[in-house]
Amino acid sequence: MKKATYGIIIILIVILAGIGIVLFQKQSSIPAQLNPPIGQSAIPVITLNIFDGVKTATYSSIQAQTPYEALTKIATQEQISVKTKQYDFGVFVEAIAGIESTKDKAWIYYVNGKSGEVASDKYILKQNDTVEWKYTTSIY
Numbered sequence: 722m723k724k725a726t727y728g729i730i731i732i733l734i735v736i737l738a739g740i741g742i743v744l745f746q747k748q749s750s751i752p753a754q755l756n757p758p759i760g761q762s763a764i765p766v767i768t769l770n771i772f773d774g775v776k777t778a779t780y781s782s783i784q785a786q787t788p789y790e791a792l793t794k795i796a797t798q799e800q801i802s803v804k805t806k807q808y809d810f811g812v813f814v815e816a817i818a819g820i821e822s823t824k825d826k827a828w829i830y831y832v833n834g835k836s837g838e839v840a841s842d843k844y845i846l847k848q849n850d851t852v853e854w855k856y857t858t859s860i861y
Contacts, residue, residue, distance in 0.1 A: 765848040769795055772855045773820055788830040788852045789814070789841035811840020820856055830854050 769780045769791045785791035789812050796803045796817070804816035814828045815821060822828055830837045830844075831853040837844050846852065 765846045765850065767791060767846055767848075767850045767852055770851065770853040771795070771801075771817065772853060772857075773818065774826070774856045785852075786846060787842050788832065788837065788844055788846065788854070791846070791852050792817070792830075792841070792854055808840070810843075812842040814841060814854070817854060817856070826856055826858060828854055828856055 764784045764786055767783050767785055769783050769785075771778045771780075771792075780795050783791050783794060785794055792814065793803060795801065801818045802816070803814065804821070806813045806815055814830075817828055820828075830841045832844065832846065832850050834851075834853075
């Protein structure tokens with residue numbers, strides 16, 4: 722009976738140690754961009770380009786954490802209309818400056834030349850990123 726009790730205790734210790742290791746790994750895997758180095762701003766400074774299919778407007782030194790935040794800051798500043806729709810996965814931009822997404826073209830954001838893989842309000846920007854909102858052939 723004593724051997725069985727010791728065996729159960731050892732199994733419980735191993736399980737608790739495993740849980741502790743998993744929790745520690747999850748905590749240490751938090752992206753560094755969420756905890757900026759001392760002396761750096763928590764909100765990155767980025768460049769924003771808006772391409773409506775004809776011309777590009779460029780805005781420099783924008784402080785924003787997401788492509789959506791960058792767009793809405795400039796939209797407010799420049800009095801540009803932005804129409805959005807909230808989904809479970811995040812915000813979808815339906816129109817910018819009265820130019821509506823259609824079945825053939827949509828507003829798609831890019832960061833450093835790569836199209837976003839998550840909703841524009843979920844992508845976390847880094848210092849000196851370049852965000853582009855393009856009215857282009859839909860990739861979906």
